[in-house]
Amino acid sequence: MPELPEVENLRRGLEKNILGQKIKSVAVNKPKLVSGKGNIRVASIKKTNDFIKGLTGEKFIAVERRAKNLILRLAHDKVILAHLKMTGQFVYLPSRKVTARRSKGDAGTKVMGGHPIEISESILPNKHTHIIFELEKGTLYYNDTRMFGYVVYYPTLKSLERENYFAKLGKEPLDKNFTAKYFFESLQNKKSKIKSILLGQDVVVGVGNIYTDESLFEARINPTRSASSLTEAEIQKLHKAIVRIIRRAILVGGSSVATYRLLDESRGNYAREHKVYGKSGEKCSNCGNILKKILIQTRTTVFCPSCQK
DNA sequence: GTACTTGTTGAACG
C-alpha cells in the first residue's frame, strides 16, 4: 500500500513524464472512482461527463502532493485530486513512437507506481484499469483493484479549496513546521493510543500502518501507550524517528519504481529495512525476543514487548 | 466458504 514516500515518489515520476503534455482523450470505466471522495458511493453519469469534458484537451502544468493526495494541476486552473488509498496505482507508458520497439517489460518502458505493480498486471490496460488518459506522448493508466481510491475533477482550484478538504489535515512530516515542539504540544491532551494518533491525519499526515510501527519501534515506544503519557524526551525520539524513516523511505523508494524490470528489486528495497512490520513471530532485531502482533483500531500492530515500553 | 487485510472518514458512542 502506498504511504507518503511512495506517493511522493509517484509525484516526482509523474512530474518528470507528464508535465507539459496535453490530454488527447479520457476513458472512464468505473464512474464511481471519479464521482467523489470518501463515502460518496453513488456513481454519477454527470460527474463522469464533467470529468471527460473538463479534462480533454487540457495540459498538465504541475504535480503536487498533500499528505497522500496527489494534486494534478492543468491549464485553465483545472485540477485532478487523486488518492490511491490501498491499491491504487498510476502507470505511464510512453507511446511506441517515443520508445521505439520494445517488448513487454523492457527497460525502456517507463512506469510509475503507487501500489506495487503485479507482474500479472504488466499488460495494460487490464481488468483493474479504470481510467485511461491518452496523452500526446504516451498513456496514463489508473489501476485500482479494490477501488477505495478516487480521481476527482475540479473545474477550478477554488472549487477544490472550497471543500476545505485539507483544512483538518495535520503537518507534513517533512515540513519544517513539523517540529518536536509542535509534536509534543499536539499530544498533550490526547488520551488515545499513540499508534491511533499517528494513524490519524490531524497531527501529522501521511504516516500509515507500516511507518507507524517502524517509528514506534525505533523510538522504543509501546504502541498502546496513551499519547499524553509520553515524556518530552520520548516524543523527541519519536519525532526524530518519523522524520528519519520517511526521508529514508523516499530515498529508497526513489530508485524502485522506474521500470517494470526493477519490480522485484523494488519490493525488496521497500521492505528490506522494515524491522517490525510484517515480522510478527520473528526475533526482534534489537533484543532477540519474539515480536508480538496485536490489533489497535482494527489495524495490525507489530512491536517488541521487551524493547518498547 | 471464511477470515483477514488496508486508509480514511462519517457515524456512533459516551
Place this chain on the structure above:
DNA sequence: TCGTTCAACAAGTA
C-alpha cells in the same frame, strides 16, 4: 458539544 472509537468501503489472498 466534544473527544474517542468503530464500521464501512472492495476484493484478493491464505
